[in-house]
Structure formats: C-alpha cells, structure tokens
Amino acid sequence: MNEDQLVILRVDSSMRQVGSVSRHLADAAMANLHAGLPGAEIVLRDLKAGVGHVNSAWREASLEAAGSRSSEDRAILAQSDALRAEVERAHIIVFAVPIYNFSIPAALKAWVDMVCRNNVDGATALSMPKPTYPKQAVVVLTSNHTKAGASDEFATKFLRHILTFLGCSDINIVDATGLAVDKNGILAAAHEKIQSICQNVASQNISAAAE
Numbered sequence: 268m269n270e271d272q273l274v275i276l277r278v279d280s281s282m283r284q285v286g287s288v289s290r291h292l293a294d295a296a297m298a299n300l301h302a303g304l305p306g307a308e309i310v311l312r313d314l315k316a317g318v319g320h321v322n323s324a325w326r327e328a329s330l331e332a333a334g335s336r337s338s339e340d341r342a343i344l345a346q347s348d349a350l351r352a353e354v355e356r357a358h359i360i361v362f363a364v365p366i367y368n369f370s371i372p373a374a375l376k377a378w379v380d381m382v383c384r385n386n387v388d389g390a391t392a393l394s395m396p397k398p399t400y401p402k403q404a405v406v407v408l409t410s411n412h413t414k415a416g417a418s419d420e421f422a423t424k425f426l427r428h429i430l431t432f433l434g435c436s437d438i439n440i441v442d443a444t445g446l447a448v449d450k451n452g453i454l455a456a457a458h459e460k461i462q463s464i465c466q467n468v469a470s471q472n473i474s475a476a477a478e
C-alpha cells in the first residue's frame with residue numbers, strides 16, 4: 268500500500284450544520300490528518316439528512332445469499348451496500364458524534380444497522396469477525412452536560428464495541444463532553460488532543476505505507 272491508496276472516511280452525525288461543535292472539531296481532525304497524509308482520498312458521509320431504517324423486507328433481503336437476490340432485494344440493500352463499501356475501503360474513520368439523550372444520535376445508530384450486515388439476527392454477535400486489515404478510528408464526542416464515562420453516558424461503550432466490530436483496532440476518543448461547564452477550556456483541550464492523536468495516526472499510516 269502506498270499513501271495515495273489511503274482512504275479517510277468522515278462520518279458526521281450532528282443534525283446541526285451551523286454552529287455544530289462536533290463538526291468544527293472534526294474539521295480540525297480532518298485538517299490534521301490531511302496535513303500528515305496529503306495523498307489520502309477523503310470520503311464524506313453526512314448523516315444529518317438521516318439514513319434508511321432496517322425493516323422486514325431489508326432483513327429478508329440481507330439474509331438471502333448474495334447470488335440469489337432478486338432485483339428488488341438488491342434495490343432494498345443498495346444504501347446498505349454503499350455505506351458498507353465506504354467503511355470497507357476506509358483505513359481511517361473520523362466520527363463526529365454529539366451525545367443525544369445520553370447516547371448516540373438516532374441517525375448514527377441507523378447507519379450502524381445499515382453497515383453491520385454480518386450481524387443480522389445476531390449471527391456474529393458471539394464471535395467477532397476478524398478484520399481483513401486493521402482500521403483506525405478517531406471519535407470526536409461532544410455534549411453539554413453528560414460526561415464521557417459517567418454512569419449516565421451510553422455512547423462510548425457502544426461506540427468502542429461497534430467500531431471493534433467494524434474492524435477498528437485503534438480507537439481514539441476525543442472527549443469534548445460537558446461543554447456547558449467550560450466551553451473554551453474543553454475546546455482548547457480537545458484541539459490539543461486532536462492534534463496529537465492525528466499526528467500519531469498519520470505517522471502510523473506513513474510507516475505502513477512505506478512497508
């Protein structure tokens with residue numbers, strides 16, 4: 268692999284565009300990664316318009332063997348196929364995640380359901396599939412009051428589990444939670460953390476590209 272083949276996928280899940288703190292921090296993460304890996308391809312996936320939800324027809328289509336799917340099955344799975352392909356191609360994934368009601372936004376959960384097709388009906392829940400190659404994830408997590416790791420915070424544990432499931436062996440969480448308490452201080456610390464994490468992620472990929 269050379270650096271030009273590297274793919275960085277960015278997934279935004281805030282429903283806000285203007286004034287979005289998670290997007291602002293993800294911009295910084297992308298800028299840092301681009302500075303370290305200027306040849307990498309960037310793929311943007313914005314979930315603010317929502318994602319389709321799984322339903323009975325989707326489940327039936329996904330359980331059908333790929334070669335036996337009807338054209339209707341294939342149409343039903345088209346969005347899931349496209350989202351999965353983005354994840355499969357990515358070497359680095361940046362997630363911008365605001366906490367909504369103590370957990371992740373519904374659009375991000377819908378994305379997870381679309382992408383984790385291997386686990387339909389819990390098929391692989393007990394034995395995690397081995398990733399074909401390890402991915403790295405940078406998760407920017409924002410909230411007003413709910414603190415990452417607190418007993419009422421249900422985003423980080425889920426994200427760590429599902430990102431491992433998706434093949435991420437290196438998961439870096441930038442904690443920008445509790446913004447209502449000290450927005451400037453938390454943002455300054457988050458920017459510092461983003462810089463050091465992204466430099467590290469970029470240098471690991473430069474070494475991998477050189478191998």
Ligand SMILES: Cc1cc2nc3c(=O)[nH]c(=O)nc-3n(C[C@H](O)[C@H](O)[C@H](O)COP(=O)(O)O)c2cc1C
Binds near residue numbers: 282290365366410414
């Ligand atoms: C629907 C909704 C639910 C939210 N729930 C919480 C919450 O449970 N705890 C919290 O501290 N903040 C909550 N917030 C505030 C957001 O987490 C916070 O404003 C975050 O920084 C938003 O990210 P953004 O600026 O990228 O949109 C909620 C916001 C929305 C819109």
